Amino acid sequence: MTLAQALDELVTANRILAREGVVDSFGHVSIRHPERPDRYVLSRARAPECIEIDDLMEFALDSTPIAAAGSKPYTERFIHGAVYDARPEVKAVVHHHSPSVIPFGITGVSLSPVMHMCAGIGARVPTWDSRARFGDTNLLVTNAAMASDLAGALGARPAILMRGHGCVVAGASLREVVFNSIYLQLNADLQMKATALGDVTFLTDGEIAAVLRTRGSFTYERAWEFWCRRAGRPYDARAIDG
Amino acid sequence: MTLAQALDELVTANRILAREGVVDSFGHVSIRHPERPDRYVLSRARAPECIEIDDLMEFALDSTPIAAAGSKPYTERFIHGAVYDARPEVKAVVHHHSPSVIPFGITGVSLSPVMHMCAGIGARVPTWDSRARFGDTNLLVTNAAMASDLAGALGARPAILMRGHGCVVAGASLREVVFNSIYLQLNADLQMKATALGDVTFLTDGEIAAVLRTRGSFTYERAWEFWCRRAGRPYDARAIDG
Amino acid sequence: MTLAQALDELVTANRILAREGVVDSFGHVSIRHPERPDRYVLSRARAPECIEIDDLMEFALDSTPIAAAGSKPYTERFIHGAVYDARPEVKAVVHHHSPSVIPFGITGVSLSPVMHMCAGIGARVPTWDSRARFGDTNLLVTNAAMASDLAGALGARPAILMRGHGCVVAGASLREVVFNSIYLQLNADLQMKATALGDVTFLTDGEIAAVLRTRGSFTYERAWEFWCRRAGRPYDARAIDG
Amino acid sequence: MTLAQALDELVTANRILAREGVVDSFGHVSIRHPERPDRYVLSRARAPECIEIDDLMEFALDSTPIAAAGSKPYTERFIHGAVYDARPEVKAVVHHHSPSVIPFGITGVSLSPVMHMCAGIGARVPTWDSRARFGDTNLLVTNAAMASDLAGALGARPAILMRGHGCVVAGASLREVVFNSIYLQLNADLQMKATALGDVTFLTDGEIAAVLRTRGSFTYERAWEFWCRRAGRPYDARAIDG
Numbered sequence: 001m002t003l004a005q006a007l008d009e010l011v012t013a014n015r016i017l018a019r020e021g022v023v024d025s026f027g028h029v030s031i032r033h034p035e036r037p038d039r040y041v042l043s044r045a046r047a048p049e050c051i052e053i054d055d056l057m058e059f060a061l062d063s064t065p066i067a068a069a070g071s072k073p074y075t076e077r078f079i080h081g082a083v084y085d086a087r088p089e090v091k092a093v094v095h096h097h098s099p100s101v102i103p104f105g106i107t108g109v110s111l112s113p114v115m116h117m118c119a120g121i122g123a124r125v126p127t128w129d130s131r132a133r134f135g136d137t138n139l140l141v142t143n144a145a146m147a148s149d150l151a152g153a154l155g156a157r158p159a160i161l162m163r164g165h166g167c168v169v170a171g172a173s174l175r176e177v178v179f180n181s182i183y184l185q186l187n188a189d190l191q192m193k194a195t196a197l198g199d200v201t202f203l204t205d206g207e208i209a210a211v212l213r214t215r216g217s218f219t220y221e222r223a224w225e226f227w228c229r230r231a232g233r234p235y236d237a238r239a240i241d242g
Numbered sequence: 243m244t245l246a247q248a249l250d251e252l253v254t255a256n257r258i259l260a261r262e263g264v265v266d267s268f269g270h271v272s273i274r275h276p277e278r279p280d281r282y283v284l285s286r287a288r289a290p291e292c293i294e295i296d297d298l299m300e301f302a303l304d305s306t307p308i309a310a311a312g313s314k315p316y317t318e319r320f321i322h323g324a325v326y327d328a329r330p331e332v333k334a335v336v337h338h339h340s341p342s343v344i345p346f347g348i349t350g351v352s353l354s355p356v357m358h359m360c361a362g363i364g365a366r367v368p369t370w371d372s373r374a375r376f377g378d379t380n381l382l383v384t385n386a387a388m389a390s391d392l393a394g395a396l397g398a399r400p401a402i403l404m405r406g407h408g409c410v411v412a413g414a415s416l417r418e419v420v421f422n423s424i425y426l427q428l429n430a431d432l433q434m435k436a437t438a439l440g441d442v443t444f445l446t447d448g449e450i451a452a453v454l455r456t457r458g459s460f461t462y463e464r465a466w467e468f469w470c471r472r473a474g475r476p477y478d479a480r481a482i483d484g
Numbered sequence: 485m486t487l488a489q490a491l492d493e494l495v496t497a498n499r500i501l502a503r504e505g506v507v508d509s510f511g512h513v514s515i516r517h518p519e520r521p522d523r524y525v526l527s528r529a530r531a532p533e534c535i536e537i538d539d540l541m542e543f544a545l546d547s548t549p550i551a552a553a554g555s556k557p558y559t560e561r562f563i564h565g566a567v568y569d570a571r572p573e574v575k576a577v578v579h580h581h582s583p584s585v586i587p588f589g590i591t592g593v594s595l596s597p598v599m600h601m602c603a604g605i606g607a608r609v610p611t612w613d614s615r616a617r618f619g620d621t622n623l624l625v626t627n628a629a630m631a632s633d634l635a636g637a638l639g640a641r642p643a644i645l646m647r648g649h650g651c652v653v654a655g656a657s658l659r660e661v662v663f664n665s666i667y668l669q670l671n672a673d674l675q676m677k678a679t680a681l682g683d684v685t686f687l688t689d690g691e692i693a694a695v696l697r698t699r700g701s702f703t704y705e706r707a708w709e710f711w712c713r714r715a716g717r718p719y720d721a722r723a724i725d726g
Numbered sequence: 727m728t729l730a731q732a733l734d735e736l737v738t739a740n741r742i743l744a745r746e747g748v749v750d751s752f753g754h755v756s757i758r759h760p761e762r763p764d765r766y767v768l769s770r771a772r773a774p775e776c777i778e779i780d781d782l783m784e785f786a787l788d789s790t791p792i793a794a795a796g797s798k799p800y801t802e803r804f805i806h807g808a809v810y811d812a813r814p815e816v817k818a819v820v821h822h823h824s825p826s827v828i829p830f831g832i833t834g835v836s837l838s839p840v841m842h843m844c845a846g847i848g849a850r851v852p853t854w855d856s857r858a859r860f861g862d863t864n865l866l867v868t869n870a871a872m873a874s875d876l877a878g879a880l881g882a883r884p885a886i887l888m889r890g891h892g893c894v895v896a897g898a899s900l901r902e903v904v905f906n907s908i909y910l911q912l913n914a915d916l917q918m919k920a921t922a923l924g925d926v927t928f929l930t931d932g933e934i935a936a937v938l939r940t941r942g943s944f945t946y947e948r949a950w951e952f953w954c955r956r957a958g959r960p961y962d963a964r965a966i967d968g
Contacts, residue, residue, distance in 0.1 A: 024949075024952070025948050025949035025951075025952040025953070026843065026948070026949075045944070045948060046948060046951070047948050047949065047951055047952035047955075049952055049955060049956070050951055050952060050955055072944070097841065097843065099912060099915060099916060099919075100919075102840065102841055102916050102919075102920070103916060103919040103920035103923050104923070106840050106841070106916075106920050106926055106927045106928075107920050107923045107924035107925060107926055107927070108924065108925075108927070109923045109924050114344065114348050114406060115339065115344055115348070115381075115406050115407060115408075116380060116381040116382065116406060116407055117268065117339065131930070131933070135932070136930055136932025136933050136935075136936055137933065137936050138842060138933070138936040138937040138939070138940045138941075139841075139842040139929075139933060139936075139937065140842065140940075163927060164840060164841050164842060164927070164929055164933070165841060165842055166841075186341060189341060190341055190344050190345060190348075192919060192922065192923060193341075193342075193344075193345040193434060194344070194345035194348050194349050195922070195923060196434065196437070196438060196922060197345050197346070197349045197351045197434060197437060198349035198350065198351050199349060199350075200348055200349055201348050201349070201350070201405060201406070202348075202406075203381075203406055204373070204378055206377070206378025207373070207378050207379065207380070207381060207406070209378075210378055210379055210380040210381075211380040211381065213380070214380045214382075215380075218287070218314070222267050222268070222287060222288060222289055223266075223267035223268075223289065225267075225288070225289055225292055226266070226267040226289035226291055226292060227267070229289075229291060229292055230291070356586065356590050356648060357581065357586055357590070357623075357648045357649060357650075358622060358623040358624065358648060358649055359510065359581065428583060431583060432583060432586050432587060432590075435583075435584075435586075435587040435676060436586070436587035436590050436591050438676065438679070438680060439587050439588070439591045439593045439676060439679060440591035440592065440593050441591060441592075442590055442591055443590045443591070443592070443647065443648070444590075445623075445648055446615070446620055448619070448620025449615070449620050449621065449622070449623060449648070451620075452620055452621055452622040452623075453622040453623065455622070456622045456624075457622075460529070460556070464509050464510070464529060464530060464531055465508075465509035465510075465531065467509075467530070467531055467534055468508065468509040468531035468533055468534060469509070471531075471533060471534055472533070598828065598832050598890060599823065599828055599832070599865075599890045599891060599892075600864060600865040600866065600890060600891055601752065601823065670825060673825060674825060674828050674829060674832075677825075677826075677828075677829040677918060678828070678829035678832050678833050680918065680921070680922060681829050681830070681833045681835045681918060681921060682833035682834065682835050683833060683834075684832055684833055685832045685833070685834070685889060685890070686832075687865075687890055688857070688862055690861070690862025691857070691862050691863065691864070691865060691890070693862075694862055694863050694864040694865075695864040695865065697864070698864045698866075699864075702771070702798070706751050706752070706771060706772060706773055707750075707751035707752075707773065709751075709772070709773055709776055710750070710751040710773035710775055710776060711751070713773075713775060713776055714775070
């Protein structure tokens with residue numbers, strides 16, 4: 001994939017997350033720079049539904065913008081930098097406030113996979129509370145210290161909740177983090193509905209492992225084509241063979 | 243109905259199920275081949291919203307593709323083959339993951355008709371759990387053994403839930419299985435809402451039998467015209483008189 | 485208003501109820517014939533979203549079609565005929581299956597106004613159960629005996645629920661029954677949400693009476709213009725001054 | 727900002743609130759006149775989705791229309807006048823009936839911020855009940871006495887609920903009241919979902935203060951651009967630099 005294709009797909013990822021209701025005016029998605037692993041690419045501060053290719057900016061892993069003078073970046077870009085810095089295998093990161101996910105972070109109820117498609121969220125999604133170490137703040141992760149603490153709590157997991165704020169999803173590709181963001185939202189919906197009905201049977205650890213072991217890129221591709229169509233974005237068919 | 247008409251309606255069925263939120267990127271619908279009852283027709287592995295007529299493939303009842311080399315089929319096509327093999331009267335099958343239906347499969351709460359339009363889901367929809375016989379798997383029904391076990395649990399019923407996965411709906415026509423898939427989803431929604439309000443009065447067995455005994459093809463036709471319109475698909479008016 | 489205008493507005497009413505999710509493929513709305521009070525006008529059996537002016541048919545109050553040979557009528561048209569026959573002041577009737585309303589009919593939980601806009605549903609909406617007098621049926625009101633029993637239970641009220649089936653809304657104008665159908669649906673949603681939160685304070689009888697005493701046609705007009713716009717139907721501005 | 731721009735933005739605010747489901751046929755939004763602080767601007771009585779610039783009218787703070795003869799104003803305009811009269815710093819007011827907010831007003835459950843974006847609704851949103859002082863009314867605030875009582879209960883707060891009716895949101899700019907109206911609705915949704923899951927952790931007073939202290943106009947701008955796009959309204963990019 002060329003850099004131009006990667007940037008185009010990052011725009012698409014923004015539009016998909018908006019179309020699927022995972023982000024509203026806020027929330028953001030980044031990729032590690034495909035040619036410079038010590039950089040990441042993220043939009044300027046703008047609602048994901050509105051983002052165009054010219055809005056994309058490059059950042060060092062300490063979240064300093066590469067261009068000396070430029071557009072206003074997201075104040076919470078430190079989340080992305082800290083995760084890329086801590087985990088070399090991570091190629092894409094989403095930070096979002098899905099209204100299905102928030103209720104878990106503020107009640108301390110554990111979020112775990114209830115169906116096969118949601119296995120990628122991790123066996124148990126932990127919750128990070130900024131107040132534990134940083135006290136009364138505006139809850140935004142706007143500096144390296146908070147971002148590093150959050151990345152430490154995330155550890156090697158695919159996702160973590162943030163109390164009173166949202167969540168972070170990290171993964172090996174842009175398609176993977178978009179997929180797991182959308183199915184994190186679905187799992188939260190399903191788990192809330194099921195909790196109201198009776199005792200919930202979650203996937204076993206063995207089932208989660210089996211899903212992840214057998215999941216090919218084809219699964220992400222099928223969903224990506226569908227979400228491109230819904231978001232009114234072109235779908236690059238080459239990716240299916242890739 | 244000609245074969246060409248049947249295939250066109252299968253594309254329409256895919257689009258309707260997507261439009262009504264019964265399927266997302268996953269889930270599939272098939273018909274028994276109208277001229278060759280030892281075959282069934284199912285799309286290649288693609289999101290239902292995206293399916294075109296050229297995506298349709300033929301399979302033997304053991305789920306081997308008829309064309310030696312072709313597109314990638316759904317790995318779970320075995321569900322369809324096993325049901326057609328076990329039940330000669332079945333002419334169409336849907337497998338879906340409706341987010342309204344999943345909560346019942348994972349809590350073991352029995353799903354039963356609460357209104358006349360939902361009588362076609364059967365008096366009591368059972369739940370099949372792949373773990374009972376196959377242990378920790380990725381939950382996908384990707385071989386004849388699992389599919390046969392599932393079809394056995396379905397028996398002569400119109401629908402069955404799959405724990406942590408979704409459900410199967412089988413019936414005498416494509417319109418019938420689409421109708422019962424959509425009203426299975428609605429019944430699940432209604433039953434969840436009602437459970438939160440108070441003690442639920444379900445249809446009696448006598449009422450369910452009376453609905454099914456008096457339901458004509460006209461009921462399916464009226465809904466089909468509406469769903470075609472919503473899905474942006476042409477509606478074939480001849481069917482009303484058929 | 486001319487007959488042509490009245491018929492055009494009946495088409496609009498069908499489209500509005502579909503757009504607002506009150507009806508799906510089923511449910512219907514009628515008007516008393518503006519020039520012949522011993523007749524009513526109702527579409528042939530078709531989904532409300534699809535109805536055109538040529539689908540409208542005239543019926544006597546015993547629900548016999550006026551034209552000897554014609555299109556297939558709704559089998560449940562008897563509901564309309566029985567209400568017009570019992571209540572000369574009624575000029576329009578809706579029968580619908582709103583998914584918000586069904587949970588009340590099947591749990592026996594009383595539905596009452598929780599906000600001023602919903603006062604028109606009546607102080608307490610009763611539930612009619614076809615099984616009480618007619619035993620195990622397909623729940624459809626397809627004859628004069630059932631319809632008369634239902635109309636008797638409705639009495640002078642604006643609305644009644646039907647267990648496992650839906651509801652009937654009757655009123656002095658088409659705009660009024662569409663308004664009360666949509667706000668019956670909203671009240672049901674609000675009451676379900678509030679019930680899950682705590683003890684609900686309903687409007688007092690005095691408040692309900694005050695709302696109805698002071699409600700002018702202007703309230704219906706403002707909503708009608710909005711719903712026409714959402715349904716893609718022209719809004720006849722003359723009505724505002726009428 | 728010129729007066730023409732301010733009026734154009736008021737039309738946009740109406741459309742945004744309709745698009746986001748905060749208002750339906752009812753509810754209204756006003757601004758204090760940008761050149762005449764003793765006046766406010768509000769549409770004639772019309773559904774917010776339908777409002778055009780020619781519908782806007784000027785009122786004195788006692789809610790008398792400035793033009794002797796004109797269009798029919800909202801009967802509840804007194805809400806706006808009373809708030810502008812009591813609070814000179816208030817530049818915009820919304821009155822709405824969001825279906826997420828009503829359940830709190832009718833159960834007496836306290837609504838408080840559960841996430842950072844919702845901090846602007848105030849630490850605890852009180853409920854005003856018209857019945858306490860005015861007895862059985864149609865619940866509409868159609869005179870100065872009721873409006874003054876409501877404004878008194880609102881005090882210096884950004885929002886107040888009205889039992890069985892809706893709520894009022896007041897603030898320092900049009901963007902702020904639209905933002906807080908939409909996030910009041912979201913907070914209500916989140917709090918209802920969380921209440922069903924377990925014990926809810928609300929933002930602390932220190933966190934709420936920190937959010938408000940650090941919130942810049944840029945936050946409102948990012949959301950405004952997104953909502954303009956969704957509502958099909960032009961977004962005035964100058965505002966970003968303003």
